[in-house]
Amino acid sequence: xxxxxxxxxxxxAPLSTxxxxxxxxxxxxxxxxxxxxxYPGQGKKDAAQRTEALGAELSELQERLFAAGRNDPTSAxxxxxxxxxxxxxxxxxxxxxxxxxxxxxxxxLASFKAPTAEERRHHYLWRIRKVLPEAxxxxxxxxxxxxxxxxxxxxxxxxxxxxxxxxxxxNRFEQRLVDSGTTLIKCMLNVSFEEQxxxxxxxxxxxxxxxxxxxxxxxxxxKWPAYQEAYAAVLERCNTDAAPWHVIPADRKWYRNWAVxxxxxxxxxxxxxxxxxxxxxVAVERQRVVES
Amino acid sequence: xxxxxxxxxxxxAPLSTxxxxxxxxxxxxxxxxxxxxxYPGQGKKDAAQRTEALGAELSELQERLFAAGRNDPTSAxxxxxxxxxxxxxxxxxxxxxxxxxxxxxxxxLASFKAPTAEERRHHYLWRIRKVLPEAxxxxxxxxxxxxxxxxxxxxxxxxxxxxxxxxxxxNRFEQRLVDSGTTLIKCMLNVSFEEQxxxxxxxxxxxxxxxxxxxxxxxxxxKWPAYQEAYAAVLERCNTDAAPWHVIPADRKWYRNWAVxxxxxxxxxxxxxxxxxxxxxVAVERQRVVES
Numbered sequence: 127x128x129x130x131x132x133x134x135x136x137x138x139a140p141l142s143t144x145x146x147x148x149x150x151x152x153x154x155x156x157x158x159x160x161x162x163x164x165y166p167g168q169g170k171k172d173a174a175q176r177t178e179a180l181g182a183e184l185s186e187l188q189e190r191l192f193a194a195g196r197n198d199p200t201s202a203x204x205x206x207x208x209x210x211x212x213x214x215x216x217x218x219x220x221x222x223x224x225x226x227x228x229x230x231x232x233x234x235l236a237s238f239k240a241p242t243a244e245e246r247r248h249h250y251l252w253r254i255r256k257v258l259p260e261a262x263x264x265x266x267x268x269x270x271x272x273x274x275x276x277x278x279x280x281x282x283x284x285x286x287x288x289x290x291x292x293x294x295x296x297n298r299f300e301q302r303l304v305d306s307g308t309t310l311i312k313c314m315l316n317v318s319f320e321e322q323x324x325x326x327x328x329x330x331x332x333x334x335x336x337x338x339x340x341x342x343x344x345x346x347x348x349k350w351p352a353y354q355e356a357y358a359a360v361l362e363r364c365n366t367d368a369a370p371w372h373v374i375p376a377d378r379k380w381y382r383n384w385a386v387x388x389x390x391x392x393x394x395x396x397x398x399x400x401x402x403x404x405x406x407x408v409a410v411e412r413q414r415v416v417e418s
Numbered sequence: 419x420x421x422x423x424x425x426x427x428x429x430x431a432p433l434s435t436x437x438x439x440x441x442x443x444x445x446x447x448x449x450x451x452x453x454x455x456x457y458p459g460q461g462k463k464d465a466a467q468r469t470e471a472l473g474a475e476l477s478e479l480q481e482r483l484f485a486a487g488r489n490d491p492t493s494a495x496x497x498x499x500x501x502x503x504x505x506x507x508x509x510x511x512x513x514x515x516x517x518x519x520x521x522x523x524x525x526x527l528a529s530f531k532a533p534t535a536e537e538r539r540h541h542y543l544w545r546i547r548k549v550l551p552e553a554x555x556x557x558x559x560x561x562x563x564x565x566x567x568x569x570x571x572x573x574x575x576x577x578x579x580x581x582x583x584x585x586x587x588x589n590r591f592e593q594r595l596v597d598s599g600t601t602l603i604k605c606m607l608n609v610s611f612e613e614q615x616x617x618x619x620x621x622x623x624x625x626x627x628x629x630x631x632x633x634x635x636x637x638x639x640x641k642w643p644a645y646q647e648a649y650a651a652v653l654e655r656c657n658t659d660a661a662p663w664h665v666i667p668a669d670r671k672w673y674r675n676w677a678v679x680x681x682x683x684x685x686x687x688x689x690x691x692x693x694x695x696x697x698x699x700v701a702v703e704r705q706r707v708v709e710s
Contacts, residue, residue, distance in 0.1 A: 193629040222521045229514045231529070231560075235522050268523075326707045336696040337485040344706045404628040414636045415618045 139164070141388045145372040147314075152362040154354045159318040160377040165384065173380035180387045181227040187394035188232045188264060190401060195262010197402035202261035203307045205393060207386070208270045210360075211315030212353060213343045214325035215376045216383075217268045220315065224387040225266050234259050237268040250274040250292070251299055259308065264390070271296055272360055279359075280352045293363040300369040310369040311393055313386055314361060315376040319350055431456070433680045437664040439606075444654040446646045451610040452669040457676065465672035472679045473519040479686035480524045480556060482693065487554010489694035494553035495599045497685060499678070500562045502652075503607030504645060505635045506617035507668045508675075509560045512607065516679040517558050526551050529560040542566040542584070543591055551600065556682070563588055564652055571651075572644045585655040592661040602661040603685055605678055606653060607668040611642055 144164045162169070167176050194202040207225070209217040225233055236257040245253045251271055259265030275296070279289050300310060317325075326347070329339040346353065365371045372389060376382045436456040454461070459468050486494040499517070501509040517525055528549040537545045543563055551557030567588070571581050592602060609617075618639070621631040638645065657663045664681060668674045 197629055218523060221523050225522050226518075230517050230522055230525055230527050230558075231510060231513050233522055237523070266522075323707060323710065327704065330700055330704045330707065333696075334693045336700065337489055337694045339696070339698070339703065341698050341703055341706075344703070344710055347707075347710050401626045402629045404625075404631070406631070406633050408622055408628065411631065411633055411636070412619065412622045414633075415615060415622065415639075418615065418636055418639050 140392050141385060142372065142392050145374060145385065145389065147361055147365055147371045147373050149365050149370075150362070152358045152365075154358050157316050157373050157375075159316045159321065159375050161375040162378060162381045163375070164388075165381055170378070170380045173384050177223060177380075177384045177387050178227070180384075180391050184227050184387065184391050184394070185229060187391065187397075187399070188228045190399035191264065191394060191397070192229070192232045192262045193402050194399055195260065197405070199261045201307065203309065203397060203399075204259040204261055204263050204265065205309050205311065205390070206259055206265040206267065206303070207390065208267045208272070208310060208312040209315065209386075210270060210272050210276070210313070210357075211376060212317055212322060212350075213346060214322045214329075215315035215317035216379055217315060219379055220313075220383060220386045221266060221268060223383040224390065225264075227387060228264060228390075232262070232264055233266060234263050235266045235268065238270060238273060250278075251295075254299075258303070261307070265308075271299070272364075275360055276353065276356045277346075279356045280349055293359070296364055297366050297369075300364070300366065304368040309393055309397070311389055312369060312371045313389070314357065314371055314373050315382060316373050317376040319347075321377040322347060432684050433677060434664065434684050437666060437677065437681065439653055439657055439663045439665050441657050441662075442654070444650045444657075446650050449608055449665050449667075451608045451613065451667050453667040454670060454673045455667070456680075457673055462670070462672045465676050469515060469672075469676045469679050470519070472676075472683050476519050476679065476683050476686070477521060479683065479689075479691070480520045482691035483556065483686060483689070484521070484524045484554045485694050486691055487552065489697070491553045493599065495601060495689060495691075496551040496553055496555050496557065497601050497603065497682070498551055498557040498559065498595070499682065500559045500564070500602060500604045501607060501678075502562060502564050502568070502605070502649075503668060504609055504614060504642075505638060506614045507607035507609035508671055509607060511671055512605075512675060512678045513558060513560060515675040516682065517556075519679060520556060520682075524554070524556055525558060526555050527558045527560065530562060530565060542570075543587075546591075550595070553599070557600075563591070564656075567652055568645065568648045569638075571648045572641055585651070588656050589658050589661075592656070592658065596660040601685055601689070603681055604661060604663045605681070606649065606663055606665050607674060608665050609668040611639075613669045614639060 141164045165173070167173060191203065191205065195204070209220055211217055221235060225235070234257070238253070241250075241253065254267075254271045257265070275289050275292050278284055279286075304310065326339065326343060329335040361371050361373070374382055374385050433456045457465075459465060483495065483497070487496070501512055503509055513527060517527070526549070530545070533542075533545065546559075546563045549557070567581050567584050570576055571578075596602065618631065618635060621627040653663050653665070666674055666677050
C-alpha cells in the first residue's frame with residue numbers, strides 16, 4: 127500500500143469506521159494482523175512521533191471529560207476502553223504507550239487476571255462492576271468480562287450451557303452501561319500465530335524479559351484454533367450497535383499503539399464536550415480573591 | 419544563583435539530600451517557595467525537556483520494580499509518593515507531569531477528598547490502608563492521612579486531644595509501612611501566599627479553568643496562618659528517619675515537576691533492582707516455543 131493511498135484512507139473515513147468490525151459472521155482468517163488501515167504516515171519511522179503528537183489533543187479532550195465529571199458526577203459521561211487479545215498481542219504495550227499519553231488522574235486502569243477465590247464466589251460480572259469508570263473518567267480494562275467466554279470456554283471451566291448464555295448477558299450488560307453514559311471502545315488486538323512465536327522467543331532471549339514469560343503461555347498457544355473459534359464467537363455475537371468491536375491489527379506494535387490512541391481521540395472529540403459553566407458567581411469570587 | 423553554582427549543587431549531593439527537611443523545629447517563613455535547589459539547567463526554558471528526559475530512565479526503573487512485584491508479591495518492595503500542599507500548590511500538576519512519565523500499569527493513584535459518610539464511620543487510616551500500593555507498584559497519594567492533622571486541626575473537626583495523638587500514630591503507621599517494604603517519598607509542595615493568589619485569579623480569568631475553582635478555596639486561604647502552623651507541626655513531628663519530609667519549593671511549576679520526578683528517579687535507582695531470575699527452565703521453554 128503506497129503512502130498516498132494511506133493518506134487518502136485517513137481522509138475519507140475516521141479510523142473508528144475503518145476498524146469497526148462489520149456485523150455478521152466472522153472468519154478470523156480474513157482479519158489481517160499485519161494490516162495498517164488508515165495510517166496516514168510512513169510506517170514505523172514516524173509512528174512513535176505521531177502517537178506522541180496525539181498526546182496534546184488527547185490531554186485537552188480528557189481534561190474536558192474530567193471537568194464534566196467533576197461538575198456533574200451524576201450524569202457526566204465516561205469512557206471504557208476494553209482491551210482483549212492473545213498473549214503478546216500487546217495489551218500492556220497499549221496501556222503504556224497509548225493510555226500513557228493521558229493524565230493519570232483521568233485514567234482508571236483495571237487488569238483482570240484469573241479470578242481470586244473471592245471473585246469466584248460471585249457472578250462473573252461482579253468484579254467488573256466494581257471497577258467501572260466513574261463519571262468523567264477513562265476506564266481501561268486489560269482483559270475483561272470477555273475472558274468469561276474465552277479462556278472459560280476454551281478450557282471448559284464452566285459447562286457449555288453456562289457460558290453459552292453469557293453472550294446475550296454481556297450484550298445486555300454493555301447496553302445498560304451505554305444507557306447510563308459510558309462509551310465503550312472495544313478493541314481486539316489481533317496478533318498472528320507466527321508473530322506470537324517471535325514475541326515469546328524474544329522474551330526467552332533477553333534476561334530483562336524473562337519475567338514477562340510464563341510457561342502457561344505455550345499451553346494457551348497450543349490451543350490457538352480453539353481460541354480463534356472463541357474469539358470469532360465473541361466478535362460475532364457481541365458486536366452490537368451500542369458496543370461494537372474494533373479489530374486492531376497487532377503484528378506491528380507501532381500501528382497498534384497509534385490506532386488505539388487515535389480511536390480514543392476520535393471518541394473523545396466526538397463527545398463535543400465544552401467546559402462546564404461556573405456554579406458560582408465569577409465576579410464575586412474574583413473580588414474575594416483580590417481582597418484576600 | 420548562577421548556572422554554575424546550580425550545576426555544582428547537583429553534582430555534590432543528590433536532590434533528595436538537598437530537599438530533605440532537617441529534623442528539628444520548623445519555621446515555615448524560612449522555607450523559600452521560589453527556590454530551585456539542585457536544578458542543573460537553565461530554568462524554565464529547559465525544565466520541561468529535562469523532566470521529559472527523565473522519562474526513559476524512570477520507565478526502566480519502574481519496570482524493574484514492577485517485575486520484582488510480579489516475581490515475588492509477598493516480599494517485593496513498593497514506593498509511596500505522598501503529595502501534600504495548599505490549594506494550587508500543584509499536586510495535580512505533579513501527578514500529570516511527573517507521575518505521567520511512568521507506565522500507568524505501575525502507578526496506583528489515590529486522591530483523598532473530604533471523607534465520605536462510610537469513611538467517617540471508620541478510623542481515619544482505614545481509607546488509607548485500603549489503597550496502599552501492592553508489591554512492585556508506585557503508589558501516589560494526592561492528599562493523604564496528613565489531612566487528618568491539617569484541615570481537621572485547623573477547622574477543629576475533632577477535639578484537640580484526638581488530633582494531638584495522631585502525629586505519633588502516623589509515625590508508627592509509616593514505620594510499619596517502611597518495615598514491610600514500602601519506601602515513602604513525602605513531598606510538601608510549598609507555595610507562597612502571593613503565588614496562590616495569582617493561581618486562583620488565573621482560574622477565574624479563564625473559562626476553561628472555572629471548574630478547578632471552588633469558593634471554599636478562599637475560605638481555606640483566609641486561614642493561611644493556621645494552615646502554616648498546622649503544616650509546621652506536621653513537618654516537625656512527622657519528619658522521621660524512616661519517612662522524612664521533603665519540602666518542594668512550588669512557586670515555579672517547572673521546578674516542582676522536575677524535582678518530584680527526580681526524587682522518584684533517585685529513589686528507584688537507589689533500590690538497585692535487578693531483573694528477576696526465570697522461575698522456569700529457559701532452554702526447555704525455548705524448545706517448547708520453537709516446536710509450537
